[in-house]
Amino acid sequence: MLSKIGRLDAESKKELENILNSIYELMDKGKKEKAEKELIRLAATPNYFIREFVGKELINYSDQRKILPIVKRMIEHKIYGVRATALFYYYQRFLNDAESLLDILKDTFESIPWEVESIINEMWKRFPDFMKERMKIWVKSDNSKKRALSFHGMENIAQSDPNYIMDFIGQAIDDDTMEVQKKITHILTQVARVNPIVVFPYIREWLCEANEKRIKTIWVSMKKLANIVIQRNRREKSQEFVILTQQTINDWIRDDNENVAKMGEKLSHIIRK
Numbered sequence: 500m501l502s503k504i505g506r507l508d509a510e511s512k513k514e515l516e517n518i519l520n521s522i523y524e525l526m527d528k529g530k531k532e533k534a535e536k537e538l539i540r541l542a543a544t545p546n547y548f549i550r551e552f553v554g555k556e557l558i559n560y561s562d563q564r565k566i567l568p569i570v571k572r573m574i575e576h577k578i579y580g581v582r583a584t585a586l587f588y589y590y591q592r593f594l595n596d597a598e599s600l601l602d603i604l605k606d607t608f609e610s611i612p613w614e615v616e617s618i619i620n621e622m623w624k625r626f627p628d629f630m631k632e633r634m635k636i637w638v639k640s641d642n643s644k645k646r647a648l649s650f651h652g653m654e655n656i657a658q659s660d661p662n663y664i665m666d667f668i669g670q671a672i673d674d675d676t677m678e679v680q681k682k683i684t685h686i687l688t689q690v691a692r693v694n695p696i697v698v699f700p701y702i703r704e705w706l707c708e709a710n711e712k713r714i715k716t717i718w719v720s721m722k723k724l725a726n727i728v729i730q731r732n733r734r735e736k737s738q739e740f741v742i743l744t745q746q747t748i749n750d751w752i753r754d755d756n757e758n759v760a761k762m763g764e765k766l767s768h769i770i771r772k
Contacts, residue, residue, distance in 0.1 A: 507548050515541075515552055519560075526565050535569045542573065542584035547613070550580050554587025574607065582607070583614045590618050597626040601633055608648055620652035627656050631663055638667065643676040650682035654689035661694040665701040672705055673713055680716050687720040692727065695743040703751065706758045714758060721762065725769040745770060 507515070518541055525534035542553055560566050566588075573585035586607055593600040600622065608615045623630050630652075637649035650671075653664055668683055691698040702717055709717065728744050748770060751763025 503545050505546070505548070507552060511549075512552060515549065516556070519553065519556055523560050526560070526562070531565065531569075535572075538569065539573065539576065539578075539581050542581045543578045544580050547583075550584045550614075551587050554584040555591040557588045558591040574611075579611070582611050586611050586614050586618070597622060597629045601629075609644060612644075616648070616651050619648065620655070623652035623655040627659070631656075631660075634667070638671055643674075643678050646671065646674065647676070647678040647682045650679070650686050653686050657690040657693045661690050661697040664690050665698060669701070669705065672716065673710070675712075683716060684719045684723075687717075688723045691720070691724050691744075692737075692740055695740050695747070699743065699747045703747075703754070703756075703759055706762055707756045709758050714762070718762065718765070721766055722769065725766045728770050 518537075522534050522537050522541075525531075525537065538553075542550060544550060557566055557570065570585045570588050573581050574589075576582050576585075586603070589603045590600065593603065600618070604615050604618060619630075634649040634653070637645050640646050640649075650667075653667070657664060664686060668687060671679055671683060674680060674683070687698070687702070691702075702721070705713060706717060724744055725748070728741050748763050748766045751759050752767055754760045754763060
């Protein structure tokens with residue numbers, strides 16, 4: 500019996516393979532409608548890992564001409580799990596074709612949001628240069644969800660290209676939507692933890708001419724970073740991060756810019772607890 504939640508063990512994967520083989524047999528016999536019905540029943544599950552496994556396994560069927568029309572209908576299906584399973588099929592189909600894959604995600608980021616986020620995160624790992632260029636377009640979209648999604652997974656290049664991230668955030672730092680602001684504070688926190696020497700000068704520059712909304716965005720991130728500094732659990736921080744954060748806060752307290760000095764003073768209360 501397949502579980503409705505949780506990762507798949509070897510036994511569960513074997514069971515899914517057997518079910519898929521029975522569906523393939525129906526297709527081989529020309530019973531396409533019945534095969535599609537069985538596939539939809541299998542895909543209509545709340546278990547993310549079943550959807551992922553089934554979607555990716557469909558690429559292994561010998562006659563993809565029979566699979567593709569079914570998948571095209573599935574990705575428009577009223578049931579979320581069915582749509583998500585179809586998306587994983589496309590992910591596997593275009594595994595090495597970033598352009599085609601992103602075209603699919605453009606059409607599905609609102610109807611299949613969780614899986615799209617997962618795939619975009621993987622694309623940042625596999626196609627960082629491609630994503631750097633394409634997300635510059637997404638962040639200018641009229642759709643706030645698309646703009647927010649342009650930040651998703653960017654922490655994967657926090658170590659290798661922090662300047663790109665900071666320049667990217669600088670374009671959207673004053674975005675009016677909560678969705679985008681949340682993404683910005685998350686990414687700021689992530690990149691500052693691994694590359695504080697790059698991040699803090701950018702933040703100071705943004706603070707110098709900041710309005711109240713921007714100051715609030717920066718405060719959320721800096722507050723998280725200051726709290727990491729005082730955590731007893733050292734797995735979450737490096738010595739370099741601790742030293743540079745403390746030094747930056749002390750420097751900001753004495754800064755000539757009022758916004759920077761106020762931010763430094765507020766943060767100092769946290770790290771001196």
